[in-house]
Amino acid sequence: MSAFSLKNISKSYGPSRILDDITIEAGEGEFIALVGPSGCGKSTLLRIAAGLDHGDDGSVSMGGRDITAEHPADRNVAMVFQSYALYPHLTAAQNIAVPLTMRNLSALERMPFVGRLIPGRAERQVAIRQQVATTAASLRIDHLLDRKPGHMSGGQRQRVALARALVRQPGVFLMDEPLSNLDANLRVHTRAEIVELHRRAGVPTLYVTHDQAEALSMADRVAVMMGGKLLQIDEPSRIYDDPRHIEVAQFIGSPRINVLDAVTSENGAVVLGGNVLVEGVAGPVGTPVQIAIRPERIKLRPAGGGGIPAIVSRLEFLGSEVIVFTRIDGSDGSFTMKAAPQDVAHVAAGMPVTLEVDPGACLVFGKDGLRVPLRTPIKQMAHV
Amino acid sequence: MSLLSLISPRNLRLALLSLGALVFLAPYIWMLSTAAKSREEIFSSSLSLWPHHWALWENLGKAFSRVPMLQLLFNGVFVCALIFFVQVVIAIPCAYAMAKLKFRAAQTMMTLVMLGLLVPIHATALPIYVALNKTGMLNSYFALSAPFFISVFGIFLFLQFFRAMPDDLISAARLDGMSEAAIVSRVIVPNAWPAVTAFAIFSVVAHWNDLFWPLIVVTSTERATPPLGLLFFRAAEAGDDYGALMAATLVVTLPLVAAFLAAQRRFIEGITLTGLKG
Structure with missing residues (x-):
């Protein structure tokens, strides 16, 4: 039994199908990142999980209980929004206390003046205040509790929003791009912190992001969505090394994976610049395929050696590594690769070089975008 | 400083605006003036903005006692x-x-x-x-x-x-x-x-x-x-007691004028907020 699951969720607005039969099951304490380009439906899926939106089809369940028809307030889900969505007129402490006040105090007890007369209210309020203080301390925002959101920085607001989500001990955490409004430095730092908070809370988490690096670095499993479809859900390393779909391969990884259109020849081989890149592609001779190779799986060698002859068109220095852009001789294809700065110290734009592709680095995709299995085990790249 | 140097676009604008303000304020100013004049002075043939005899308190008294x-x-x-x-x-x-x-x-x-x-x-x-x-x-x-x-x-x-x-x-x-x-x-x-x-x-x-x-x-x-x-x-x-009538008008308009003067900035914010003017 999964702790939180979305089963066969579909949704259409008019003729456009924005979610197509999506199933995601999160285990106890699992962190799942939903990643995809904007407009792929990942935020809508999250809103359906929260109960703020409803799918045309499918069900949502938490701890085995079907909550598809439940009101968001009854689901005990906590959500962190991209805009933080803090109440501007309340202080940080009051903001964090809202979910508890709404849950632990009755409507009469929440009323001004009248509420004070109800027995037991004072004790409950003290308890709420203590919970707020504990949560604030764990996020190191104790000093901000008396401030209003207008007088806080983006990072501070983000922490208050996290505290408001944490304080209620929810059944599931939903995060909608919580880091995209922070500056780059703070973002990397907060990533680690969210993972740590999640580990301590042990609550299943759905985390929506458009940043593939964020998804890969934080999640136990990554779900890649495109155009309303769930293309693959897998551990980060499998998503990166073993993508099931060309679009997954292209979306994940920076710089982008190299993709070449090719046609198979004898033996299901794909030949480029006189080199066999891969062999044993299923299907008859002449099958059109797409070959994808990660930039770090291509090595730069001096011109004239055995490999694919190419010309360097541009270099991008990034400090710890250099991105080299090359044009393949006698073809309109191009390859991007990553290299260590000392290895390309002598390389300049316009220089002829030879490219060597790591054995087994080629991922083959069919015309429908799906991975094509290889019949034969991968061999050393051979020069023919 | 020559007279010509006073004619800048800014001064021209200010002059035009002041003239407009005066046109709009004139009836109110006249009301204030009348409220402070005695009955005889209101009906005298000479026009003056500043009353010769202050009769404001007398007029206000009439306004409060008659209605x-x-x-x-x-x-x-x-x-x-x-x-x-x-x-x-x-x-x-x-x-x-x-x-x-x-x-x-x-x-x-x-x-x-x-x-x-x-x-x-x-x-x-x-x-x-x-x-x-x-x-x-x-x-x-x-x-x-x-x-x-x-x-x-x-x-x-x-x-x-x-x-x-x-x-x-x-x-x-x-x-x-x-x-x-x-x-x-x-x-x-x-x-x-x-x-x-x-x-x-x-x-x-x-x-x-x-x-x-x-x-x-x-x-x-x-x-x-x-x-x-x-x-x-x-x-x-x-x-025909216009002095008393104007004094009553003054009392009636005073709350709004006072509210405006006290919360001028809010008024203007409010009107710009709604995008409505006039």
């Missing part, structure tokens, strides 16, 4: 407050529903609001009068305020303001366990003060100064609003 001025002022405050309170209580939930909730009649309601903006009180005055007359409710606070309880202008103004409020805020409130009523009272209203202030200005100014409706439904001084009281004063008591 129940305090009663008039109280009526004005009570009616304006009642109208404004009910308008806000009705318009805010209505505007919230139209701005943030999805329901099938939203488009139709929007059309109705726009239509409502086009219909002036003068068009519906007669049927409402007949209804109030039949139910025997003329000459009451209810008759003075009830036709204005639903303000389509208020709904429209709040609607525009609420549309700009982030949807995430309302989603967050729902997840935190608030009902729609709680969202309105705990999230929307506390953040709508600029809009409420702006609307208060329009509503209070309009109904404090209104003469048309009180003239129709009120015939006794007991329930008269300040502008209607002035009319009674002129018709019955003062006749």
Whole structure:
């Protein structure tokens, strides 16, 4: 039994199908990142999980209980929004206390003046205040509790929003791009912190992001969505090394994976610049395929050696590594690769070089975008 | 410094604006002047802005003694407050529903609001009068305020303001366990003060100064609003005592002028907020 699951969720607005039969099951304490380009439906899926939106089809369940028809307030889900969505007129402490006040105090007890007369209210309020203080301390925002959101920085607001989500001990955490409004430095730092908070809370988490690096670095499993479809859900390393779909391969990884259109020849081989890149592609001779190779799986060698002859068109220095852009001789294809700065110290734009592709680095995709299995085990790249 | 150097675009603009301000202020200034003049001086053939004999206190005394001025002022405050309170209580939930909730009649309601903006009180005055007359409710606070309880202008103004409020805020409130009523009272209203202030200005100014409706439904001084009281004063008591009449006018206009001077910045903020001028 999964702790939180979305089963066969579909949704259409008019003729456009924005979610197509999506199933995601999160285990106890699992962190799942939903990643995809904007407009792929990942935020809508999250809103359906929260109960703020409803799918045309499918069900949502938490701890085995079907909550598809439940009101968001009854689901005990906590959500962190991209805009933080803090109440501007309340202080940080009051903001964090809202979910508890709404849950632990009755409507009469929440009323001004009248509420004070109800027995037991004072004790409950003290308890709420203590919970707020504990949560604030764990996020190191104790000093901000008396401030209003207008007088806080983006990072501070983000922490208050996290505290408001944490304080209620929810059944599931939903995060909608919580880091995209922070500056780059703070973002990397907060990533680690969210993972740590999640580990301590042990609550299943759905985390929506458009940043593939964020998804890969934080999640136990990554779900890649495109155009309303769930293309693959897998551990980060499998998503990166073993993508099931060309679009997954292209979306994940920076710089982008190299993709070449090719046609198979004898033996299901794909030949480029006189080199066999891969062999044993299923299907008859002449099958059109797409070959994808990660930039770090291509090595730069001096011109004239055995490999694919190419010309360097541009270099991008990034400090710890250099991105080299090359044009393949006698073809309109191009390859991007990553290299260590000392290895390309002598390389300049316009220089002829030879490219060597790591054995087994080629991922083959069919015309429908799906991975094509290889019949034969991968061999050393051979020069023919 | 030569005279020519004074003619800059900025000075020209200032001169034009000052001239315009003077044109608009002239009647009010003349009213102030008349309020301070004795009866003889008002009817003398010479025109002067500054009174020779100060008769302001005498005129004010007449204004307060000949009509129940305090009663008039109280009526004005009570009616304006009642109208404004009910308008806000009705318009805010209505505007919230139209701005943030999805329901099938939203488009139709929007059309109705726009239509409502086009219909002036003068068009519906007669049927409402007949209804109030039949139910025997003329000459009451209810008759003075009830036709204005639903303000389509208020709904429209709040609607525009609420549309700009982030949807995430309302989603967050729902997840935190608030009902729609709680969202309105705990999230929307506390953040709508600029809009409420702006609307208060329009509503209070309009109904404090209104003469048309009180003239129709009120015939006794007991329930008269300040502008209607002035009319009674002129018709019955003062006749030709313009000094006293102007002094009464001064008293009636003073609360709004004082409110404007005290909260000038809010007034201007409110008017710029609504994008309405004039």
